[in-house]
Amino acid sequence: MDVSTPSAVNGHAPAAKAATIRDVAERAQVSVASVSRVLNGSDAITESTRRRVLDAVEYLRYVPHVGARSLSTSRTDTIGVILPDLYGEFFSELIRGMDLAARAHGKHLIVSSSHGDTEETLAALRSMRGRVDGMIVLSPHLRAANLAADVAGRMPVVLMNGGLDEAGRPSIAIDNHGAAVTAVEHLRATGRRRIAHIRGAAGNLEADIRAEGYASALVDQEPIIVEGDFTQAAGHRAATRLLALDQRPDAVFAANDMMALGAMLAFQEAGVRCPEDVAVIGFDDVPLAALVRPTLTTLRVNIAEMGRRGVERLIGLVQAGPNGAPDSACEIVRPLLVERQSTAAAETAGSTTVNPTAQPL
Amino acid sequence: MDVSTPSAVNGHAPAAKAATIRDVAERAQVSVASVSRVLNGSDAITESTRRRVLDAVEYLRYVPHVGARSLSTSRTDTIGVILPDLYGEFFSELIRGMDLAARAHGKHLIVSSSHGDTEETLAALRSMRGRVDGMIVLSPHLRAANLAADVAGRMPVVLMNGGLDEAGRPSIAIDNHGAAVTAVEHLRATGRRRIAHIRGAAGNLEADIRAEGYASALVDQEPIIVEGDFTQAAGHRAATRLLALDQRPDAVFAANDMMALGAMLAFQEAGVRCPEDVAVIGFDDVPLAALVRPTLTTLRVNIAEMGRRGVERLIGLVQAGPNGAPDSACEIVRPLLVERQSTAAAETAGSTTVNPTAQPL
DNA sequence: ATAACAAATGTAATCGGTTACATGACACAG
């Protein structure tokens, strides 16, 4: 072994400067056009030419300059994602699903967050122009989302906010209304007759729709709604208020899992048993839901799957081009009811020994 | 109100096609050079010229083509991030911190995950070449990380993997060894004398270093180490095995919070009280740690802060250019001990009534 | 043998910026 440099070991060029397509052409003794053709697999190429080009590419560690490519093809193979925030499990899952789908299609992902601010959403959007082929915008506020779609101009945009009525823009939304109905019906099916709702922050689209769905599904009872803000602490406070009512509810539908957990904790502290005395159902199916005792019944939203669908939808729009069939459909994601211990039927709940802390894994 | 089109409302051009710098120059009655100068604030420009250009930019909604710009300046103002996975709270936090820092410096973020595979790490890295000014690579395997830095060629790379010995590459690492020592010393300070360790997956750098730190900090006892893999279930199993020992430990240092939680659950199921009979300390400080009862003492890693530092470090490298002072330092992040109920002192623990399920929020 | 045609390859214009250098305008000193 008398090799002296790493380059020599791998048989690579020293490459002080990144190689260009011309360097490759020169080394392979062909024209730049042939190199381009080999790399894009577009045209007829002799096997010997192909081999020489690929060898040169390998030797020079040639990687096409994306800027130059995007300049001549006006494509970037990149998708922009604007999120209201990057905080928490939800967005992490979403990005994961998007990344999976994007990589499957050879696309890249640029992420940016708007911190819930409409102005920042627009700024992020503008700065992505020309950098991406299309965008996915999540915004809890309908106005910001629609505005964003306007600013984007001819760039394809897929909206993913809670609202269903996107006024004819391509979008993906959770069936919040239907899921809320499912939750209430499940509670009734397990024998509950006084069902309360802990709702999400006022003004949040998803919170509004879930509360509305809850109210619409009630039978023989008035709505019992207490305000929350999606945090565990809010769920705890809300449950405390429910316990103070003259007629206590025998079931609670919380607008998300974290509030459901807070409520369950409040019930435990007050000596109210779950599910015997009160059933609790959440929304989301965060990992924690399966880990607490009693395990939490909830409506599972496959977030990663939603991300995947968003990306594939967008890629479809990009490929269709501005002349493609106008796509204004709103794709609906239906949450799945996941039955666990927290809503075990009222009549059987008493018989089985459900010890909240001593369940095996 | 007799305006007919949105364009007319905003006083904007119809813009069927995206405007170029030449369109702006034409409308502002100046040369492209002047437009460029105004936009980059580089040279002396008359106030009237500046105004005309800015008006034209506004009217045409001109946004410079990043591809073209990167072609002539060979900068992209984009940072690439390669993560082993996008799953869970840790990466979500990290991306959040990175995004914050990137946006503060006017940079964009491209993310990609390698699914733990070395080959995929390299593929992701290659495909980012030319698309980014520099990269941040997270890899639990030293080899992959170092390889990545090689493949990157002249592109600046900041490594963020568990290992401390990066052989002279710019990197940021958690002080796993020091934190493990802190954990053990804390347990001893609260009166514990038989301390066990539930370690992370074999082969994982961080797991190895934490285990090694644990062993080195022991006094008057042999190491008691059981294998885990960072999941809650593994923590549960490990704790079960610890309970079966002839001499039960009176404290457990788990290599992360999820395993600590699993262990606490196993102890509760077995009727072993925490912290009276056994103290438990975790690592990470996931949000859940403060929510369970007893609340979990842990070593907090400020993940978002780590992300921020990674980005700023990288930006520094990019600005310095290839001729900058060679930066080979490894920046250390020291986890912070967060004392909670799960390690309350052994002698006082018995006196206070610690009911694992009935604590107020 | 050669015309006619197809397949492979090369040439050069183009994409939209940046910027070195050239040019023009204007002020002021001699």
Next chain:
DNA sequence: CTGTGTCATGTAACCGATTACATTTGTTAT
């Protein structure tokens, strides 16, 4: 009035890819 220097602006050559079109080479039919 002219020479000189300063400042604002314009001209055109890049950056590195793609691709329409031109050209070469090879094949087949007559």
